[in-house]
Amino acid sequence: MGTFESRPRLLLSAFLMNTSSHILGGMWRHPEAQQHRFNELNLWVDLAKKLEDAKFDALFFADVVGLYGDHEGGWASHVRKGLQVPSHDPLVLLSALATSTKDIGLAMTSSVIQSHPFQFARQISTLDHLSQGRVAWNIVTSVLENAHRNFGGKDLVAHDDRYGWAEEYVEAAYKLWEGSWEEDALLADKVNGIYADPSKVNKINHRGDYYQIDGPHLALPSAQRTPFLFQAGSSARGSQFAATHAEATFLFAPHAEYVAKKNAQLTENLVAAGRQREDIKVFAGLSFVVGSTEAEAKALEAEYDEYLDLDAIVAHIGGGLGVDLGGLDLDTPLGDIQTQGAQGVLEAIKASVPGGNPTLKDLAHYRAKAQQIVGTPESIADELERWQDAGIDGLNIMNHVLPGSYDNFIEGLIPELRRRGLAQSEYEQGSLRQKIFGRGDYLPQNHPAAQYRGAFSSLSAADTEAGVQLQK
DSSP states (O other): OOOOOOOOOOEEEEEEESBSOSSSTTGGGSTTOOGGGTTOHHHHHHHHHHHHHTTOSEEEEEOOSSOOSOBTTBSHHHHHHTSSOSBOOHHHHHHHHHHHOSSSEEEEEEETTTSOHHHHHHHHHHHHHHTTSOEEEEEEOOOOHHHHHHTTOSSOOOHHHHHHHHHHHHHHHHIIIIISBOTTOEEEETTTTEEEOGGGBOOOOEEOSSOEEOOOOSSOOOSSSSOEEEEOOOSHHHHHHHHHHOSEEEEOOSSHHHHHHHHHHHHHHHHHTTOOGGGOEEEEEEEEEEOSSHHHHHHHHHHHHTTOOHHHHHHHHHHHHTOOOTTSOTTOBOOOOOOSSOHHHHHHHHHTSTTSOOBHHHHHHIIIIITEEEEOHHHHHHHHHHHHHHTOOEEEEOOSSTTHHHHHHHHHTHHHHHHTTOSOSSOOSSOHHHHHHSSOSSOOTTSGGGGGTTTTHHHHHHHHHHHHHHHO
16 A cells, blocks of 8 residues: 555535536436436435535535527427426525535525525525535526526626626625624523614615615524635636635636646636635536446446437537537537637637637537546546646536446545545534634635625614614
8 A cells, every 4th residue: 555645635526406417418318327306305315415424525506597508499409308407496405405414515506697685695594504504605697698588688698797797796695694793683682572682783785786785684694604605607707706706616627737727817816806825725527437447447438428418418518608509510610609608618628629629529528528537546546636736626526327426436436535635534513614614614804705794883873873763
């Protein structure tokens, strides 16, 4: 048995979606796949308990609130292939999983277009209470035109304008979570009949371009106040947003060199935002096929390949870019595309293929293969150390089949990761933020949300005094 240099452990998150076909199109058809049962609670409860037993840090649920862009001239093929339709609400699912788990983080995606920040802040605070501080929010702006139309928009909002919208959205939410209730506002004094001190419960009186919110926050502050914050944008503007707000960001990276490039960009943006590299965790979206021998791993990979639907994968990517790639030969070059869609994804696609002009087959290969590591536990762990050296802190682990892909990872790879000190054997105590960073339940002072702590107390005191004078 060899000895290994001391390294920080890798954070482990299961990348999931409350649908039958998430990233790897067609895999729901595999005889052992159970993701077609996505509408059954027991599928998710059993998986959550399994991942918690393996000491995963989080369940991370992706989401969409609309159809992907047209493929083959319309959206019928998305329904036929089950391309993230039907899909169900992750927030509702996580409220159920909160009762059947006690340590694993519960991360959910919610777009700024789909829920008013006052309502969303209340829902998240409630879920953070029910889970005892284990909630994370993946902040997204929605790249799908149909999603924007579903919530009253006429067209897809321009890429950078979506981030401007998101800036105000998180500002309003921060005010509610951090500034509305002061630490000692809740008294629950049965003797004197005072439940809470009104001088310490503050309206936020937010007035912005998108939202007008008086407040106060109707929910009590939860263990974390603001949930743990994920953000997945990889464009230049997305990286800037992540550097300002996120505690974790994840990349769909085709290789470790791409991670190193993005890590350098992120570090530069963090410094500009008054934060440090240790203030954020970088996750890579990867899938794994583990075998006791290379031949066994290759055989399992070949078995999975039989069920991959390359056209569904092309439809997924093209739909996110807002380009109909249907009906074209898979050897057709992509060419140069200008899009208001997922620009970071397009950049990663082009970076993954020499020459920068991938074919449609290359697109499908990028999504299914470039982010897939196949091999023995030892060879995979060696490769992950290379990715770690490039700048990743954790893995957002994609699946081929549920629950089999995670069984394969847990039984095949985790023992080797633990042997090298790359995976935890027990959970730390406390909230998700405390488990990940080890420096308390609340956001640190250099995070922009921290400025709202105590920011509204003088206004609240004036409102309270005015109320007293009115009663007189």
